[in-house]
Amino acid sequence: MTRIAVDAMGGDHAPHEIVAGAVWAARDYGVAIELVGKQDRIEQELDKITHEGFMTDKGKGGPKKYRIKIDTSKLDIKITHASEVIEMGEAPGQAIRKKKKSSIVLAVDAVAQGSSDAVVAAGSTGAAMASSLFGLGRLQGIDRPAIAVTLPTIKKPIVVIDGGANSNCTPEMLFQFAVMGATFSKNVLGIEHPRVGVLNIGEEAGKGNELAQATYKLLEEHQEKINFVGNIEGKEIFLSVCDVVVCDGFVGNVALKVTEGTSSMLFRMLKQEFKADIAGKIIGLLAKPFMKRIYTKINYEEFGGALLLGVKGITVISHGRSHAYAIKNAIRVAKYAVESGVNEKIAKFHEEE
């Protein structure tokens, strides 16, 4: 059985929501779990879930809160004690060297030692990346790991890589991101011959900054191995014109957060508009379930987490604000990634090079 190590202490709602999400995933997806963190706190949470259950609202877009009670003693859950926790503000590199007994370092170590197959972490993204990089090492042919973020579009999901791991990139790095993103899209999302595009500010090959131009050339030269479809613009991300969007981590992170900001602004504006008069309030009330369904579709909690690709192991990085539902989904992503053998396939691409 695939076992997922979960950093029980990471995230705004740790350990309560994290442990609940892990238990939920163990029940629903038939995965084994290794909870890493303060043993007494975790035991307390498990006990509470068995006897009292936990409240959940299935993410903001789902139905109203309801209680789930799960007998944790019947599931394959083990606890690995970690005496330390890396906090959000700490410098990742320093923190992982100083806090060798922290939950994230030991969760990654569980994968390195083979007791688990993947890590799910909702704490400091920097610490999760740094500990994965140092604890697991890089895959063959990969200079820098990158974050692959799955986004909903009108049709099928799209992968944006790099979502924020590397602010300063070279064309060679972006080429590797393209390979990793395409392998992920094919093997984890099940998209045949994923189309790869470079995020740019115009369609033509000569457009954009030096990095985008050089990356275009590099991908064009390797078209027999990568289904490169050219540049794609920011407004096309959601139009299913490609399956993998390649960019540096700075641009990728800005793009992802602008998406988040735009949708929350639009929903707020719409709510305000409905409040204008009595008729509006009634129509707003009627329209609410429809808006909620959209909100659920685009909600990050559905996708559960982004994958750190390029390390010898699977690390899923969840949103710091994750509740149980998001953690449950992140564990599902981790399980799929492990079972699809995405890493072996990335390494194989470079062996054949």
Next chain:
Amino acid sequence: MTRIAVDAMGGDHAPHEIVAGAVWAARDYGVAIELVGKQDRIEQELDKITHEGFMTDKGKGGPKKYRIKIDTSKLDIKITHASEVIEMGEAPGQAIRKKKKSSIVLAVDAVAQGSSDAVVAAGSTGAAMASSLFGLGRLQGIDRPAIAVTLPTIKKPIVVIDGGANSNCTPEMLFQFAVMGATFSKNVLGIEHPRVGVLNIGEEAGKGNELAQATYKLLEEHQEKINFVGNIEGKEIFLSVCDVVVCDGFVGNVALKVTEGTSSMLFRMLKQEFKADIAGKIIGLLAKPFMKRIYTKINYEEFGGALLLGVKGITVISHGRSHAYAIKNAIRVAKYAVESGVNEKIAKFHEEE
């Protein structure tokens, strides 16, 4: 009276919509107009507007199409003949050298010669930038002109600079963008002590790529002259946490287009959702006017165009898809910019340096 030169031949709907928008602005805003383009085509359009009028829908979000008839002979409109047109695909630098009698080159020339005070152009952005840069020259203290785009937010409008003029930037350029954006925000949008933020992927000073880090330092050192509020993230752009967002033109253009893409995806998703059943269709019909009002608020046609800042003159760059309503608004922006003396104030900042 302020006179605005309008490239009558630029844009997807030229010259019809462009001439209509110019006439409309002349009537509503009391500006004089210099229409630059093929004389016979322009005369034809003016004649049609006087005798038959033009159809408009006030931008996509406004009321249904209706006809406006304006007697153009009563307005201060002059025509400057231009025998050539620069097409969308042409390399801007080459095109402006080769086509010296093109409408955009002559429209800019009208400002350089003093017969008009500003240019409005909906054709090739590259050609508008190149002809403005070469025809008008740079303002004192400015190395590279930048595009200032005004966006709606929950509260007041925000300026994003650079919106796409410069893909490869230095920290010094971004510092100048900050000065120009703040001067624009204060003098054209009327925002006192505009707060300037650097678009970045985290709040802390050490976050982001080398460019963002160095820009942060530079702005911090000049806090007595610039109201610098630190880094802002993509999701905060619409939260009114600052008034001017500074970034390189690559990141800025991606961010703007992602905003466009996200909102059009959400509206499409919502429409689809409403189509699910009869009840949905009825609720969708009722909710439509509310959605339209939002659409109008965020529609680029309302803002009419982006300002090219940093040249000795005012150039407003409109969307290629502009209809009359957008052109009318672009002319309003041009008029405000001229009358506010934004350029003199940017030059003054650097004199005092």
